Amino acid sequence: MVQQVSVFPPLKGAFIDLDKVPDPVFAEKMVGDGFAIDPFDNALYAPIDGKIKSIHRAKHAITIESEAGFDILIHIGLETVSLGGTGFDVIVNEGDHVKTGDLLTVFDMDYIAANVVALITPVLVTDIEEKKIQIEILPHDAITDLSKPILTVKLGNHTTAISEVQNTSPQVTLESDLITITNSHGIHARPAALLNSIARKYPDNEILMIKGEQSGNVKSVVSLLSLSVQHKDQIQFLVKGINGVKIIAELTDAIKNLHDDESENPIADPNSGEEDNKVENGKYHGVVASSGLAVARLVRQTGIQFEYERFAADEAEQLVKLDKTIHSLVAELENEIKDLSEFDIAHKNILSAHLMILTDPELITQAKNLITNGQSAAYGWDKATAESCKALLATGNQLLIERQNDLIDVRDRVLTILCGNESKKVAEFTEEVILVAEDFTPSQVIAMSDKVKGLVSVRGGVTSHVSILARTRGMPLLVGVAKEILQESEQNVVLDTINTAILNVKPTPEELNQAKGEVNRRIEALQIAREAAQVPAVTTDGVQINCLANIGNIDEARIAAANGAEGVGLFRTEFMFLETKEAPSEEMQFNEYSDINHVLAGKTLVIRTLDAGGDKKIPYITQMHEENPMLGVRGVRLCLANRELFKTQLRAILKTKAENIKVMIPMISKLTEYRAVKQIFEEIKADLGINTQIQLGIMVEVPSVAFISEAFAKEVDFMSIGTNDLTQYVMAVDREHTELAKEVDHLHPAVLAAIAATSIGAAKHDTNLSVCGLMASEKLAIPVLIGLGIKNLSMTVSTIPENKAFIRNLNYAKCKEVAEHCLSLPTAIEVREYLKSQFN
Ligand code: PEP
Ligand code: MG
Numbered sequence: 001m002v003q004q005v006s007v008f009p010p011l012k013g014a015f016i017d018l019d020k021v022p023d024p025v026f027a028e029k030m031v032g033d034g035f036a037i038d039p040f041d042n043a044l045y046a047p048i049d050g051k052i053k054s055i056h057r058a059k060h061a062i063t064i065e066s067e068a069g070f071d072i073l074i075h076i077g078l079e080t081v082s083l084g085g086t087g088f089d090v091i092v093n094e095g096d097h098v099k100t101g102d103l104l105t106v107f108d109m110d111y112i113a114a115n116v117v118a119l120i121t122p123v124l125v126t127d128i129e130e131k132k133i134q135i136e137i138l139p140h141d142a143i144t145d146l147s148k149p150i151l152t153v154k155l156g157n158h159t160t161a162i163s164e165v166q167n168t169s170p171q172v173t174l175e176s177d178l179i180t181i182t183n184s185h186g187i188h189a190r191p192a193a194l195l196n197s198i199a200r201k202y203p204d205n206e207i208l209m210i211k212g213e214q215s216g217n218v219k220s221v222v223s224l225l226s227l228s229v230q231h232k233d234q235i236q237f238l239v240k241g242i243n244g245v246k247i248i249a250e251l252t253d254a255i256k257n258l259h260d261d262e263s264e265n266p267i268a269d270p271n272s273g274e275e276d277n278k279v280e281n282g283k284y285h286g287v288v289a290s291s292g293l294a295v296a297r298l299v300r301q302t303g304i305q306f307e308y309e310r311f312a313a314d315e316a317e318q319l320v321k322l323d324k325t326i327h328s329l330v331a332e333l334e335n336e337i338k339d340l341s342e343f344d345i346a347h348k349n350i351l352s353a354h355l356m357i358l359t360d361p362e363l364i365t366q367a368k369n370l371i372t373n374g375q376s377a378a379y380g381w382d383k384a385t386a387e388s389c390k391a392l393l394a395t396g397n398q399l400l401i402e403r404q405n406d407l408i409d410v411r412d413r414v415l416t417i418l419c420g421n422e423s424k425k426v427a428e429f430t431e432e433v434i435l436v437a438e439d440f441t442p443s444q445v446i447a448m449s450d451k452v453k454g455l456v457s458v459r460g461g462v463t464s465h466v467s468i469l470a471r472t473r474g475m476p477l478l479v480g481v482a483k484e485i486l487q488e489s490e491q492n493v494v495l496d497t498i499n500t501a502i503l504n505v506k507p508t509p510e511e512l513n514q515a516k517g518e519v520n521r522r523i524e525a526l527q528i529a530r531e532a533a534q535v536p537a538v539t540t541d542g543v544q545i546n547c548l549a550n551i552g553n554i555d556e557a558r559i560a561a562a563n564g565a566e567g568v569g570l571f572r573t574e575f576m577f578l579e580t581k582e583a584p585s586e587e588m589q590f591n592e593y594s595d596i597n598h599v600l601a602g603k604t605l606v607i608r609t610l611d612a613g614g615d616k617k618i619p620y621i622t623q624m625h626e627e628n629p630m631l632g633v634r635g636v637r638l639c640l641a642n643r644e645l646f647k648t649q650l651r652a653i654l655k656t657k658a659e660n661i662k663v664m665i666p667m668i669s670k671l672t673e674y675r676a677v678k679q680i681f682e683e684i685k686a687d688l689g690i691n692t693q694i695q696l697g698i699m700v701e702v703p704s705v706a707f708i709s710e711a712f713a714k715e716v717d718f719m720s721i722g723t724n725d726l727t728q729y730v731m732a733v734d735r736e737h738t739e740l741a742k743e744v745d746h747l748h749p750a751v752l753a754a755i756a757a758t759s760i761g762a763a764k765h766d767t768n769l770s771v772c773g774l775m776a777s778e779k780l781a782i783p784v785l786i787g788l789g790i791k792n793l794s795m796t797v798s799t800i801p802e803n804k805a806f807i808r809n810l811n812y813a814k815c816k817e818v819a820e821h822c823l824s825l826p827t828a829i830e831v832r833e834y835l836k837s838q839f840n
Helices: 109-115 189-199 221-226 244-256 315-339 345-358 361-372 377-394 404-419 442-447 465-473 483-487 509-531 554-562 574-578 586-600 636-641 643-654 671-688 703-707 709-715 723-731 749-764 782-787 797-808 812-824 828-839
Strands: 002-007 013-017 033-039 043-045 050-055 061-066 071-075 088-090 103-107 121-125 134-137 151-156 173-175 206-211 214-217 234-240 283-285 287-290 293-300 433-437 452-457 477-479 492-496 502-504 544-551 567-572 604-608 661-665 695-700 718-721 768-771 792-796
Touching: 033 134, 121 151, 173 244, 189 221, 189 244, 189 345, 214 221, 221 345, 221 361, 221 377, 234 244, 287 465, 293 452, 293 509, 315 345, 315 361, 315 377, 315 404, 345 404, 345 442, 361 377, 377 404, 404 442, 433 483, 442 465, 452 465, 452 492, 465 477, 492 509, 509 797, 544 554, 544 797, 554 567, 554 586, 554 797, 567 586, 567 792, 586 604, 586 643, 636 643, 636 671, 643 661, 643 671, 661 671, 661 718, 671 695, 671 709, 695 703, 695 709, 703 709, 703 723, 703 749, 709 718, 709 749, 718 749, 723 749, 749 768, 749 812, 749 828, 782 797, 782 812, 782 828, 792 797, 812 828
Parallel strands: 293 433, 433 452, 452 477, 544 567, 544 792, 567 604, 604 661, 661 695, 695 718, 718 768, 768 792
Antiparallel strands: 002 151, 013 033, 033 121, 043 103, 050 061, 061 071, 071 121, 088 103, 134 151, 173 234, 206 214, 206 234, 283 502, 287 477, 293 492, 492 502
16 A cells, blocks of 8 residues: 655745755755755745654754654755754744644744855655655746645555455465566575565465475475575465465565675585596595694594384374474574574574574474374484485575585484484594594584594585584684595595695695694794783884774674784674664663673774675665665665664764774765764764763775875774775775685785875874774785884784784884885785795
8 A cells, every 4th residue: 555645845945956955965865855945935834744753952953753654854954053053943842743834943044044055955755765655756836835745755565566455365365476586696595584584474374485386385494495596586475364465565575675695605516616626646625614724633424323213103102202302402492592692693593594494394294294104203304304405405506505414403403302312422532633524514513522623524615504613613624525535544634724725635744744843833823922912013123003803792802802902993783783683772782882892991992883785784774676785875875874773873882981982984985974974973972961082983995085085084083994895896896706706805006005095194184094804814914004004903803813923023114115015016916926925
């Protein structure tokens, strides 16, 4: 149903298109969409029936909440906030109900015109995207006529084409229109989980997805994944029962808003390339899923073996046994999830995926069908999971195939209960080992002891849960190696996923010794670096470099403090927003910021405001489909388009009243954006009565800022270069692009030139400058950054001790010479070669 509301001009005057208003905050529709009027008269009237929602302290702006639920903001004049209320006589009060044409404000035209940029008055419908509003400017004269509507606001669902009448009967089956899948990865694990969670809200409905001749149960992730819906495929939803219209609209909306989650980018299939899994002279090539170096005994990890009777006569008992097992495991998993820290993202996602598999209705039905055919509960469950694995394998889709080991993990948990704990034999090692297997399951990795130094598998992929866990543990993992590895005998081997992507099962005594030496050197160097972690990083010629940390949660803040970080140079708050079903409340954010600040005990804490959009979509923030999200509404653009969300975050930060806390705005591309933020920031401070000097700074990630860094340096409190984004925008290469990954090199001389320009601009106004992209963690890049004048480096927490040790051996004068030379080189390859020659 679409509702239409007419909006009347609130002023007599000349109509002006919004994009002609000489203030980008309005012209670029950062506040809302509508029109503007250059007034001929000093009286402002209500343009709609509604309630006065807010009157700005400076009396120049009024928001009216319409009865239909949308808001209209009228902003008399440009930059009139600076008048502090002088010249305005507001007739109404907040909370008053007004009718169209009621007088709201009388203002002194002469005074205002003499003291501000212009009297032009924008009239804006706000939250257009959030509330799915469409507006239409109606035909009008050049001079507004207060008796004629000037704009129509349309609210409601414009998408579903299904008759509402069909919504009433419980017997009815509704079919959606054909929907074309537009996201490039199709319905892979995450979209399937999203659709699944919508469908499960409606236990009384049967909900199917149809693709050609096949259909999948939307309440079953396994069934959905087995459909293998790809980019450009056409699907339909079929819903049986009441609320069909609503369910289809929700599912259709979810599909249309699907965006590619780049963290699930399919990697090159480890088994597809001849090059990747070749074996030469005992050297097994593979794909690096977690980097590291290990020398230890190769041991084959066998899957857990379960012994059970295939047949059972007591059908009812077997069914109850399976149900009880599933219920107890669901409770167990839910408790495990609850016990995890709110921000232990990787582990939480894995367990949630397992919960979804465990309660998958298709899987359970399949198992129960086998039981009613005279088989045991254990056999039924084992066979049903095996069938699901086969279905995933049959999709040929690497992303889905990687999800098999999650299924196996859940299978093992259920069978362990059904068959008795004694059947679960977890190998215990007395010596250091490198484990090799067809594939590992997440639970196996979680349970592995410190004796396990590395992992090698025939299957698996870079994005699998196993890989994420291996990286978290700092354990090398090589996937996609030839299956002959499973026949190799136990022997000492070298696994090198730092310098190569090779497992060497026949190392010569020299190779073995050399690798052992390197492992020991690394351990020793790390040990020494850790012991000296709290000592400042001062170059041999006396220049102190502040090593700060990039963190995403409080656990990393703790590690940062222990690793000798001089503070936090980047707290990526988006993880907090990504992990919650709705935007985290002001209180929750305030607590998180305060807790992290407590851990840092007075050291600098740079909190970056929400950096969403682009590759980081937040499900509860509505965004239009964008052809180029990386060039779209992301970072500060998204915050300015979602003011309330942004203000909540700023309030939560400001309320900490801690002067060591700094606020950093991501993805700034123009000064006007910074000024718009600064205005909001100051307004909130004034509203809250906060006088604390909390600095407001920006990230330098867009080349436009690097080019005119001096102008920014003059206005902002500090700047921090985000080399990850800066590189992608300087080189015009998507930072998440799998095939172009090698092209995204922050050591490219063009990127160095952008950093140099920023550094020169910042120095002119003595503005504090740091680097917080991945580049600041890379040893080879650190001397160049220091040479370019960067004295604050914010890096991955685990690299701080080593990097501090490395900096203590650098000479600042030499860094400057080296940086100068790098700027004169033509390619990234030459820069890297030169740096290697200088710093070994
Ligand atoms: C960057 O772009 O370098 C940066 C630090 O921000 P993020 O990686 O979070 O986009
Ligand atoms: Mg960035």
